[in-house]
Amino acid sequence: MxxxxxxxxxxxxxxxxALLKGEGHQVxxxxxxxxxxxxxxxxSFDCFIIDWNLPDMEGSDVLKHVRQTCGWDVPVIFCTARTDEEAAADILRAGADDYIPKPIRYMEFMARIHALLRRRKPRGGTLAFGGIEIDLESRRIRLAGVDVDLTQREFELAAILLQNIGRVLSRDExxxxxxxxxxxxxxxTVDTHASRLRKKLGLAxxxxxxxxxxxxxxxxxxxVQGG
Incomplete structure (x- = not known):
């Protein structure tokens, strides 16, 4: 992710x-x-971790923009040096999914990340990444607006890869x-299909x-940056 x-x-x-990359995520x-x-x-991002006090603007303003741009399904966690009950209530009322008090306890941080991602709703409908658009319901995929003819297994492999951008997926998985x-x-078989997808969907x-x-x-x- x-x-x-x-x-x-x-x-x-x-x-x-380092903690997140150690779990196979892109950061x-x-x-x-x-x-x-x-x-x-x-x-686009799958999860946001935001400091409540930033040098140029309030973390709540970043959150507001994230919700307007990315919707309410994207998890947002705040990190804050304020540990009073009022601060916690302010953060959650602003639309955050969770918050971590500073100094951050890193085992707790990762546990909260895992819990949020487990609760996250599976994505459905149409997804767009770069020049690729995939409709999970109608099982259609387009590259630069043109339908791409994929076999059933090629489509399923493309779908799981597109829903896990930035994450290493093992061949066995x-x-x-x-x-x-x-x-x-x-x-x-995985290698063969991955090679076909790379060519058909321009994944180089x-x-x-x-x-x-x-x-x-x-x-x-x-x-790819700038892609």
Whole structure:
């Protein structure tokens, strides 16, 4: 998943980034709220971690813009040095899903992240990433507005990759998810289908997305800056 960390403390932001990347997530750090809002014009994020007090604007203003731009299904967690009950109520009333008091206890932080992601509603309908648009209900996928002809398994593999951008998915996980009812297939099947998708959907960067093989682990689909 793709996380946005909005935190002006560089050391704090780097620790959070390392924790999340250790779980296979993609992380982009912003030292100011305005930089995050500017990024939202061209990029999408699956979860936001925001400092309540930022140097250029209030964290609540960042949250308001996130809700207007990304909707209410995207999890938002605030980090704050204020630990009083009134502060907690203000943060939650503003539309945050949860908050973490500073100094951050990192095991608790990751546990809260996992809990939020478990509760997150599965995404349905139409999703758009870079030049790719996928309709999960009608099972159609387009590249630059043109329908792409995929087999059933190719579509299912594309769907799981697109719903987990920035996350490393193991070959065994992909095999058990996409080919659960098939017998006599092995991880080489995943490699073959991944190669086909890379060509059909421009996943070497042409579409704004890059499908990479992570040595010894599996595959990861990432957005390409400026794509």
């Amino acid at each position: 793709n996380f946005a960390v909005v935190e002006d403390s560089r050391s704090q932001a780097e620790v959070l980034k 982009e750090v912003f030292a100011e709220g305005k930089a995050c809002l500017e990024a939202l014009k061209t990029r 992909l095999l058990s998810t996409v080919w659960a009812r098939d017998t006599g297939v092995d991880t080489r 960067g042409e579409s704004g997305l890059m499908l990479s093989s992570v040595y010894g682990q599996g595959y990861r689909l990432d957005t």
